[in-house]
Amino acid sequence: xxxxxxVTGLGIVAPNGTTVASxxxxxxxxxxxxxxxxxxxxxxxxxxxxxxPAISNERKHDYFTPLQLRQxxxxxxxxxxxxxxxxxxxxxISPVVKEDPPLWDLGVIFxxxxxxxxKFREAIYKIDKKEVRKLGSTSVVQTMCSGVSAYLGGMxxxxxxxxxxSSACATGTEAVIMGFNRIANGxxxxxxxxxxxxxxxxxxxxxxxxxVTTYKHNEYPTAGxxxxxxxxxxxxxxxxxxxLVLESLESAVRRNATIxxxxxxxxxxxxxxxxxxxxxxxxxxxxxxxxTSAVKLADISANEIDYxxxxxxxxxxxxxxxxxxxxxxxxxxxxxxxxxxxxSLVGHGLAASGSMECVATILQLYHNFIAPNINCxxxxxxxxxxxAVERIPREKISTPLKTAIKASFxxxxxxxxxxxxKN
Amino acid sequence: xxxxxxxxxxxxxxQAYLPTDVDPxxxxxxxxxxxxxxxxxxxxxxxxLDVEDQFDIEFANEDMENLRxxxxxxxxxxxxxxx
Numbered sequence: 001x002x003x004x005x006x007v008t009g010l011g012i013v014a015p016n017g018t019t020v021a022s023x024x025x026x027x028x029x030x031x032x033x034x035x036x037x038x039x040x041x042x043x044x045x046x047x048x049x050x051x052x053p054a055i056s057n058e059r060k061h062d063y064f065t066p067l068q069l070r071q072x073x074x075x076x077x078x079x080x081x082x083x084x085x086x087x088x089x090x091x092x093i094s095p096v097v098k099e100d101p102p103l104w105d106l107g108v109i110f111x112x113x114x115x116x117x118x119k120f121r122e123a124i125y126k127i128d129k130k131e132v133r134k135l136g137s138t139s140v141v142q143t144m145c146s147g148v149s150a151y152l153g154g155m156x157x158x159x160x161x162x163x164x165x166s167s168a169c170a171t172g173t174e175a176v177i178m179g180f181n182r183i184a185n186g187x188x189x190x191x192x193x194x195x196x197x198x199x200x201x202x203x204x205x206x207x208x209x210x211x212v213t214t215y216k217h218n219e220y221p222t223a224g225x226x227x228x229x230x231x232x233x234x235x236x237x238x239x240x241x242x243x244l245v246l247e248s249l250e251s252a253v254r255r256n257a258t259i260x261x262x263x264x265x266x267x268x269x270x271x272x273x274x275x276x277x278x279x280x281x282x283x284x285x286x287x288x289x290x291x292t293s294a295v296k297l298a299d300i301s302a303n304e305i306d307y308x309x310x311x312x313x314x315x316x317x318x319x320x321x322x323x324x325x326x327x328x329x330x331x332x333x334x335x336x337x338x339x340x341x342x343x344s345l346v347g348h349g350l351a352a353s354g355s356m357e358c359v360a361t362i363l364q365l366y367h368n369f370i371a372p373n374i375n376c377x378x379x380x381x382x383x384x385x386x387x388a389v390e391r392i393p394r395e396k397i398s399t400p401l402k403t404a405i406k407a408s409f410x411x412x413x414x415x416x417x418x419x420x421x422k423n
Numbered sequence: 424x425x426x427x428x429x430x431x432x433x434x435x436x437x438q439a440y441l442p443t444d445v446d447p448x449x450x451x452x453x454x455x456x457x458x459x460x461x462x463x464x465x466x467x468x469x470x471x472l473d474v475e476d477q478f479d480i481e482f483a484n485e486d487m488e489n490l491r492x493x494x495x496x497x498x499x500x501x502x503x504x505x506x
Contacts, residue, residue: 065443070469098444136472137465 005183007420008257009091009245011083011194012359015051015238015346018059018082020090024363026345028396030372032222033346034236043201047213049221051238051347052199053079063155071136074116079241079352080148080196081155084110087192087243088156092257096157105189107160109179110149110243111171112195113351116142117202148196148241160188168410169311170268171195172242172354177266177418179246191246197352199239210280212315213237225348227312227341228322228376228383228392235313238347242355244362259423260366261404265297266418277413282317284324290415291328291407298419300403302329305337305419307370309361309406312341313348319382321409326386334388337405338397344374354408354416361406365422370397424504429478429497436473437493440466452494470496478504 010020015033017023026033033051040048055078060069063081072078088095096103119142126134141147146164153162161182167174172195179191197203207213214234217224225236252259269290277283295302308325312318325339326332342353342360349356364371370393379389407417430452438447440462449460456462462470467490471482474496480503482490489495 067440067442067466070439134472137463137467137469 002184003186004249005180005246005263006249006252007244007260007263007362008247008252009087009093010260010359010362011085011087011090011243012356013053013055013079013083014240014356015053018053018055020086020363024367027360027363027371028369030345030374030396032225032374033238034221034224036218036221040201045201045208046211046215047208047234047236048218049224049236050199050204051236051240051349053240055082071138072142073119073122074142074147074198075118075200075239076112076115076196076198076241077142077148077151079239080110080112080194081151083194083196083241083243084108084152084192085155087194087245091245091247092255093190093245095155100157102157102159104159106156106158106191107182107188108149108153108156108158108162108192109165109175110152110192110194110196111165111167111175111351112145112148113166113168113171113197114203115145115147115198117198118200119143121202152192156192166351167414167416168412169348169350169353170408170410170414170416171351172356173358173406173408173416173418174268175355176244176246176263176358177268177416180263180266183246183248189248189251192243193246194241194243194355195351196241197239197350203239203350204237207237214314223375225314225344226375227314227343228318228373228379229314230378230380232314232318232380234315235343236347238349240346240349240352240356242352242357242359244355244358260362261420261422264300264419264421265294266416267293267297268414268416269293270415271413273413279413280411282409282415283413284320286413287324287409287415288328290417291325294405294417294419300419302331304403305329305405306401307364307404308337308339309357309404310339310341311407311409313343319380322383322387332386334391336387336391338370338391338393339387340371340373340393344376357408358406358418361404362420365401365404365420368398368400370399372396424501426497426501429500432477433474433493433496433500436470436477440470450493452497453492455492456490474500480504
């Protein structure tokens, strides 16, 4: 028997809000988290704007011991820990005391693209200076890809699977689907699922070199991230973390926990870098197949979908994504679901994007609103040709929502699509 | 440097690596760093790096192997700072 799976906790560290409450407010009010960074200008970046969550020193001490903060230099792990621990607290789950056995039925799947690049940089400089012995004891745990899940697992006392998935910009959505499957199959009762990304020049540099970020908005940072727009000229890089506590319905009901939404199902696949797919471009056949598989696994009709949280990064691929949604759901024009993208407000959080966007999706579903798509007053004509303009709200809309679909696509031709329902 | 002077500079370094459930006042020269003070064995290398900076000395791999108690540390530091 498959178990039903629900969302009972949320946590977020985003460039426009580092608590669920402040993030929700930014969503409703269309507040951008994109800023200009002089450091990027100094380093000759084409794109000198980005999104970095602001975490005060004081707040760090709420989550980490002074000993853990000694020599700590991994932003992604910090964002992930804060989002993950906030989600657990939101779900009413307390960490286990040291003397007790771990929570055997609680696991962590928290993904990352890479970990602790700043820490890694420190290490490389020391090694090249023949000072390998001076790396200290935490160089490994801060730079291993599973660093964030290891930190979280230890803070909570998780006794089920504790791992980090990695599938580029699909990482966060994939983590949610992996956690969902684990609970649905009876292998765990509670899963902390999410993803995080480091920020700064060493993460963003490669994208700048590829010319996939925008160089046209350095003077107007908050207008820089322009998904769906005719003047979209590349994405704005950002970072952060999103976290969801998934739980079996039986357990959530037994604990009398707040249920934000049910996870109806999700699909992941790969375009195999065949047909029109490549290392960096999506295979549309695979994208559509991923969406239709998710709809099938969720056992719903595409007509039941009220809201799409798109991937929509603000590159030339946005029109193609809309086309793929239309084809896969067999809906277009004024029959198309509402659609928006968090990226107009926070940029592209890379490995963190999927989980931050899942949190945004659930908040909108739970509170019955569609956040504004900012910076697309000049909607791309290819998009307005297939979707009615009013389905792409530029202002916040309050409307009853029941079923939401969220997809993420990433380098390697990876796709992930998940469906949430408010019961 | 006298043993007392070394201990006075060593004590805060050790205290920084104590787990939260170990009382900083419980440190004394006879204590075993990992078995009694519960310092995570991985953190011993951090203690040594801090000691090296503080006393301007360098531990050899053999010194690390002989490091068990606070007194061991004092003895190693005394030898290196007087030689």
